[in-house]
Amino acid sequence: MPPFATAWRAAALVTTLGLAMHAAWANEAVIRKNLAERLPSLPRIDEVRPTPMPGLFEVRLGTDILYTDAKGDFLIQGMLIDTKARVNLTEERLDKLTAIAFDALPLKDAFTTVRGNGQRKLAVFADPNCGFCKRFERDLAKLDNVTVYTFLYPVLGKDSEAKARAIWCAADRSKVWNDWMQRGVTPPEPKSSASCDTSALERNLAFGQKYRISGTPTTILANGQRIPGAIGLDRLEPLLAQAGAAGQ
Structure with a gap:
């Protein structure tokens, strides 16, 4: 493969990753803003991150897990299960959050x-x-x-x-x-x-x-x-x- 082609692919990959990270940050800001304004009694949000399910984001409140869409218009409480892998992703995440050395x-x-x-x-x-x-x-x-x-x-x-x-x-x-x-x-x-x-x-x-x-x-x-x-x-x-x- 010519050197310029390798360099082009590397640059494209960096650009793609950068756009994905920017989108994730933008979604996080929107989710935090909307949930804080609409649900003032909600505890402080410690973390917002995308889940393996497209369009669904995890909202972590301490060791409690909720889920929302990219705009914070809907809030879901429950278990997220990967049916292909037959894995309860919510339980898996909670186990990591509450791991005991x-x-x-x-x-x-x-x-x-x-x-x-x-x-x-x-x-x-x-x-x-x-x-x-x-x-x-x-x-x-x-x-x-x-x-x-x-x-x-x-x-x-x-x-x-x-x-x-x-x-x-x-x-x-x-x-x-x-x-x-x-x-x-x-x-x-x-x-x-x-x-x-x-x-x-x-x-x-x-x-x-x-x-x-x-x-x-x-x-x-x-x-x-x-x-x-x-x-x-x-x-x-x-x-x-x-x-x-x-x-x-």
């Missing part, structure tokens, strides 16, 4: 279970009355060479709160937790609740609210990846391997 986890508010050499690490937010959590715990018990940090996350009612307090106040939290979750042995009432500080449970709930942990179990891998729900070992094992490789 493993070293940012308040591990002092969790109890630890170590199996084998404990080299692989994961954290689990779980409710003691969550059926999916119980199923997940039975799978976790089959893992070797793992350290599991369990954050008691009682979101399913008063009984969950009572059981979480009993587990947290136990001398051997890991044993009492596993006895209950895997074998149905009710956690014993603490001998002296006055001497047991359960403020960690309140901090766990506040932490979960901040990072949009809306269901249990929710697992955080060493690379920060968040896994909602109970997944089987066939999926968990390769994810643990990937997380370990990313941390090396």
Whole structure:
């Protein structure tokens, strides 16, 4: 290809990209202006950006996501799903916005279970009355060479709160937790609740609210990846391997 042709194509590409960026900036300005004027009670807009759907823009308010057209004439609240890829783009975006670095986890508010050499690490937010959590715990018990940090996350009612307090106040939290979750042995009432500080449970709930942990179990891998729900070992094992490789 002649040098002038290569240079022409490069210049055309730069021009095209420049026009696209200018259009995006123009749309953002219009969207911000119109939404602010028409919806004065709307929280401050942190970010406006185009979505993969032509003509649709994401409006980010903190960690809340809305969608609008290029002029801000319409506002949509809901999930954007890529039907070809079968991906919930809204959930994917929210997971990125609320990603939790493993070293940012308040591990002092969790109890630890170590199996084998404990080299692989994961954290689990779980409710003691969550059926999916119980199923997940039975799978976790089959893992070797793992350290599991369990954050008691009682979101399913008063009984969950009572059981979480009993587990947290136990001398051997890991044993009492596993006895209950895997074998149905009710956690014993603490001998002296006055001497047991359960403020960690309140901090766990506040932490979960901040990072949009809306269901249990929710697992955080060493690379920060968040896994909602109970997944089987066939999926968990390769994810643990990937997380370990990313941390090396």
